[in-house]
Structures are given as C-alpha cells and as structure tokens.
Amino acid sequence: MNRPRSLRRPKFRIADSAQQAVGGFLLAGPFVVTEEVWVLAAGMNWIQGVLTAGVVGLIGYAALYRADTDRDPDIEKEIAGIPVRFVSLMIVAFGSVAVLAVLFDAPDTFLIEQGVTGIDLWATTAKAVSVGAVFSVVGAATADSVF
16 A cells, blocks of 8 residues: 555655765766866867767766656656756756866866966866766766665
C-alpha cells in the first residue's frame, strides 16, 4: 500500500544539493586548472560554447531521469516547469566550475597574462566554464543518484 503524497518524504531536499555539490566540485577541480581547457575555450566560437552548455543540460537530464528510472520528473517540484532537482544540478555543474575558476584565479593565469581582456576575457571564461561543466555535471549527477 502506498502512502498518501502528503505523508511521503519530499523527493528533493537540500541534502540532495549538497551531494551534488560534492560530486560537482570533485570533478570540476582538475579541469579548471588545466591550461588545455582554457586554450580549447579560447579557440571555440560562441555557437560551440552554447552547444557545449546544451550538452551539459542533456547529460544532466539523462543522468537524473533516464539512467535512474526511480525518478519521475513529472511528480517533482518545479520552478517554471523545470524540476527543482535539475535546476539544482545545473547550478552546481556550472557554479562549481565558476567558483573554482575564480578561487584559483584561472582567468588571470590563463587569459589575462596572455593579453586577453574585455569581452573576450568574459566570453572565453564562459566557454571554459561550459567545458568544465561537462565533467562537473557527471560528478554531480552521480553523487545525487548514488547517495
């Protein structure tokens, strides 16, 4: 017999975001401090950056709702029609890379010292964050699903 929805534990809790953060930061770290990621991002155009961000979303959604068949995105709490768990995963995936990039001063090390400034600095940093988020989202989604 199933419990009524009102008596069930909420599907998504703050602890789930914490688990995502641990996995996201764990896998983001090595990519933030790798020069090749920043050189790759500098060589990408804006379309490739946007597509990379889209791949992060696809990986995250597939890991949360296709690989883990116990979850149903239709019954989870939503923000503007998007499951809260997925929103949290995207914030963690991109946010962990961005936070580590700032903490490690990666844009200065890999871009400013090479003469990259202004809008190119911001655009390249955003593309590097998208590249790092490809790996961060795997760690975050795995930690969310395993624990």
